[in-house]
Amino acid sequence: MPLYRTEGICLRSYELKEADRIVVLLTRDQGKVRAVAKGVRRPGSRLAGSLLPFTHSRLLLHRGRELDKVVQCEAVFGFRALREELERMAAASYLAELADGFLGEKDPNAGLFPSFLASLHLLAGHPDLRHALVLVQGLLLASLGYRPELDICVHCGADLEEGREAVVYHPGEGGVLCGRCGSERKGRGTMTISRGAWQTLRRLWATDPGRLTMLRPGKAVRGEMETLLRATMIHRLERRPKTLDFLDLVLRESE
Amino acid sequence: MLYPKTIARLIEELCSLPGVGPKTAQRLAFHLLREKPERVEALAAAMLEAKQRIFSCGVCQNLTDVEPCLLCADPARDRSSILVVEEPKDVLALERTGEYRGSYHVLHGVISPMDGIGPGALRIGELLERLKDGGVKEVILATNPDVEGEATALYMARLIRPLGVRTTRIARGIPVGGDLDYADEVTLARALEGRREVG
Numbered sequence: 154m155p156l157y158r159t160e161g162i163c164l165r166s167y168e169l170k171e172a173d174r175i176v177v178l179l180t181r182d183q184g185k186v187r188a189v190a191k192g193v194r195r196p197g198s199r200l201a202g203s204l205l206p207f208t209h210s211r212l213l214l215h216r217g218r219e220l221d222k223v224v225q226c227e228a229v230f231g232f233r234a235l236r237e238e239l240e241r242m243a244a245a246s247y248l249a250e251l252a253d254g255f256l257g258e259k260d261p262n263a264g265l266f267p268s269f270l271a272s273l274h275l276l277a278g279h280p281d282l283r284h285a286l287v288l289v290q291g292l293l294l295a296s297l298g299y300r301p302e303l304d305i306c307v308h309c310g311a312d313l314e315e316g317r318e319a320v321v322y323h324p325g326e327g328g329v330l331c332g333r334c335g336s337e338r339k340g341r342g343t344m345t346i347s348r349g350a351w352q353t354l355r356r357l358w359a360t361d362p363g364r365l366t367m368l369r370p371g372k373a374v375r376g377e378m379e380t381l382l383r384a385t386m387i388h389r390l391e392r393r394p395k396t397l398d399f400l401d402l403v404l405r406e407s408e
Numbered sequence: 409m410l411y412p413k414t415i416a417r418l419i420e421e422l423c424s425l426p427g428v429g430p431k432t433a434q435r436l437a438f439h440l441l442r443e444k445p446e447r448v449e450a451l452a453a454a455m456l457e458a459k460q461r462i463f464s465c466g467v468c469q470n471l472t473d474v475e476p477c478l479l480c481a482d483p484a485r486d487r488s489s490i491l492v493v494e495e496p497k498d499v500l501a502l503e504r505t506g507e508y509r510g511s512y513h514v515l516h517g518v519i520s521p522m523d524g525i526g527p528g529a530l531r532i533g534e535l536l537e538r539l540k541d542g543g544v545k546e547v548i549l550a551t552n553p554d555v556e557g558e559a560t561a562l563y564m565a566r567l568i569r570p571l572g573v574r575t576t577r578i579a580r581g582i583p584v585g586g587d588l589d590y591a592d593e594v595t596l597a598r599a600l601e602g603r604r605e606v607g
């Protein structure tokens with residue numbers, strides 16, 4: 154069947170010819186899909202409003218050889234705050250860039266869509282955006298299977314010792330190092346985080362996504378979590394996300 | 409297919425133009441090769457002359473071949489209002505309406521975080537400079553009503569408001585000749601927000 158129905162979230166779009174756009178969609182059951190939206194840049198296009206970035210919509214798509222085509226589209230939820238509040242828009246752009254960068258085309262991932270949708274709700278509505286950013290990065294890594302190893306040393310497999318001293322984390326190796334391996338590799342792509350941040354990260358990935366907002370790290374711990382999550386994203390993406398400069402700029406100005 | 413070096417180079421150069429893929433570039437290249445030499449010379453001369461003689465106006469940043477541009481030099485234009493647009497072509501579109509008698513400012517782009525384009529890449533500093541002497545009473549933000557245009561407008565409003573200059577955003581709503589039923593919910597919501605007294 155060349156026609157198929159799905160739900161999707163527009164991650165971004167590119168202008169195409171005079172009045173069209175290529176939209177990059179995260180769909181519920183087809184993974185990432187690139188589709189042409191005809192005439193969507195003309196005023197009054199029926200498709201335009203429901204294909205704005207970060208809009209959750211119901212779609213009827215036509216499968217094509219290179220690109221699919223949007224036949225019908227109806228918005229389910231518009232996430233206006235993500236387009237009309239600068240900090241939230243920047244945060245959603247960051248999340249969308251990550252999802253777009255991590256996903257191959259039409260590689261279904263059943264857990265990702267609901268988790269991404271929950272993340273957009275957090276970014277749109279959470280009273281503390283920096284807090285929400287930590288949560289959504291955690292959710293994204295978990296649903297992609299990129300959750301770092303925090304319990305045992307990724308190098309020698311030893312359980313992480315109890316204690317109060319800082320924990321060594323290696324984004325490149327995807328987890329923590331024990332005291333011995335950590336001191337051997339110090340400075341070679343490692344970073345250290347406090348026990349508090351380590352504990353909170355473990356709790357972040359052990360908590361049911363629906364209850365994540367109960368997790369309320371203090372400012373210092375949250376900053377450490379953010380640093381670790383970003384380093385992990387950059388390592389996985391193999392580049393610095395383009396959206397980060399703008400995100401940092403608007404977050405700094407809103408302080 | 410292997411072309412002589414000169415043709416391959418022409419195709420490659422054409423390929424660097426926006427919206428031109430390898431196939432179109434190839435078609436254009438062969439079209440040029442079939443044309444009379446004077447036609448091709450005229451095209452090349454027009455491109456070169458435009459490139460050499462056109463620059464951005466030191467005031468409004470619009471493209472011009474005189475300094476300041478004709479709009480900025482026109483004594484009939486109201487200098488107390490500046491309408492901010494993304495691209496030079498937007499100035500033309502607004503001039504065609506014949507409704508606006510103020511001055512313009514062209515940003516030459518729009519904030520696009522996904523493309524790594526931040527406010528520093530736009531002519532925002534030049535606009536703030538124009539607001540310094542206090543002669544400007546209103547800045548109208550007329551960037552496109554898409555995500556990037558909104559972000560740019562929001563960002564600029566933040567910079568301009570503290571200067572005590574009235575900052576407005578063009579209204580958005582149902583297009584003329586459009587059907588209510590045909591409009592999406594975002595457009596409808598905004599049209600409702602932008603309602604005004606009648607009669």
Ligand SMILES: [Zn+2]
Binds near residue numbers: 308330331334335
């Ligand atoms: Zn070890």
Ligand SMILES: [Zn+2]
Binds near residue numbers: 465470478479480
């Ligand atoms: Zn000018």
